[in-house]
Amino acid sequence: MSVTYIDAIHAALEELLQEDASVILYGEDIAGSFGGAFKATKGLADKFPGRVLNAPIAEDAIVGLGMGAALGGLKPIVEMQFADFGTLGQNQMCNNAAAHFYRTGIPVNLTMRMPCGGTPGGGPYHSQCLEAVFAHYPGVHVFTPATVADAYYMLKEAVRIPDPVVFMEHKFLYRWLKADSWLEADPLPIGRARIARPGKHATVVAFSAMVPEALRAAEELAASSGYELEVVDLRTVKPLDTDTILASVARTARLLVVSEDFPWGGVAAEVIARVATEGMHLLDAPPLRVTAPDTPIPAHPDLWKAHRPGYENIMAAARYLISL
């Protein structure tokens, strides 16, 4: 049987509601028979009466309510219908919930689900990856699962961890990414990056929907040129597992970082900054990055494909990196 990334998220939500009476879901269009814009909560309102609640269109207040519910002893999971609208909930998440532990010693057990990333035709306001702007703030963990198993496991962990967690679930992966099961015998703990593919000629650091792109690039490059890329899946951009990245760079001496996000102050820049400051001596060539261009995300599928980093861009960058 094959399951998808969104199946894994649905299963995790259902189990969380089942296992812990303090878990509630709150967001736009998530209740009733509708079950959310992406059906992540389909059927859950019926199964758990009074615990899956529709919110008015008010992202600031949705996240604020989540924070208050968490202070009141619940474990709320709030949904932004699209991560793009998370900017409207950002003040509550970053200035209020995320700052609370440092200011008071009391953590806020709040999970913010963010359906993120580009899909054909999504356009400027239904496509963005906002992990970097959330990760910028102290006090928040930012998860970016790239596999079906991680979508399940990391969402459950997000609720178990007592701090605010921004859970970036990629819309392109929702129904495209499949696996035999969302269960994994021995999942890597949160905070550890995963060697998604071992290799020796260059390290490619990726996360979220860029992991499948990096893996495809690695396979094609191996087949066409014999170069072996080592693909590191960050899994969480905050905390950022610098140790695993540096260990990989120590093996390959070359670094390429891939992010679907805009280039400015992004995760790719952060990874390169860390490797440059902590492991410059490990590098045989300047570190490279592949990101989206510094423009809004275009709507037309042809333009969007050219804007979004894909396996071909990664292959080209890797070839260049290895030639240096």
Added chain:
Amino acid sequence: MNEQSLQEPARKAYRAMVMARAFDTKISALYKAGKIFGGVFLGRGHEAVAAAEGVFLRKGYDVYTPFIREQAGRCAWGDSVLESARSYFGSMQGISRGRDGNIHWGHPHEGTLMPISHLGAMASVVAGLMLAKRMQGITDAVGVVCIGDGTTSVGALHEAANLIAVEKLPIVIVVTNNQYAYSTPNANEFACKSLADRGRGYGMTTHECDGTDFLQTLATMQRAISAARAGEGPQWVVAETLRMCGHGEHDDASYIPAELRAAYADRDPLAVARRQMLEKGWMSEEEADAWEEECRDEVQRSVAQAQKEPTPRPQDEQWVATSWRPER
């Protein structure tokens, strides 16, 4: 409710106002002497409204979200001025241990929230707390959200007020209209006739009072808080007053016209309250004088203690902003 039922709350509220004024006076003096880091925000003109909020709430059961001018409300709720002093001096005994300061303090597990500077942000947080209580089977607790005229312009407040009304949460939003949002007069802040119109727009029951009239304010707040407690849904209270000080002690408020100041010259809530309490016979002159002395002494002791308590040592700071960290 008969008027007599107000006597005990009125005594408690008045004493809280006296305490708050004594504290404000002391902190203002310390600010001017350069002894306080950061800003100092006083409640002059707000005392009756604030005390009326706090006095009808149960600490540890209800939720109270003071705004920056709610020292009298904090006292009436049952928090000591020592906690306020600790916040101003960054004492390690305070909740934020110098990591935040001035009026940014609260004890979330007792029902007071840590405000942030972004106006209106706490209203939806109170909604979440009241929703949690409802889910836990507590239906007679009340949440009070304190805001000013300026906050009614903020989007976050609108989102929260609408949500509170949709969920029919037992929340009282108290708008203290002190005529100025920092230096901005009402005329530049909103175009509706009365701020009560906004509450009606959300579908809330609205109440209006003269926030300098102590007894009227008490009676209004008692009605609003009782209604919310009785399950009658969210309440919107507008209390009119004048901010009888600067926005903070750094501000001389020279933009407030002399005529407006003159109109409020004999409406200092503390003086009005004293007069009303004596007229009603709910307090004697001797008691009033004794309370003033007690409060000044308590403020003096609390400020002295907070100043003596250890402050944060940078060399001990771990610089960690999350409670959970990955295993390495």
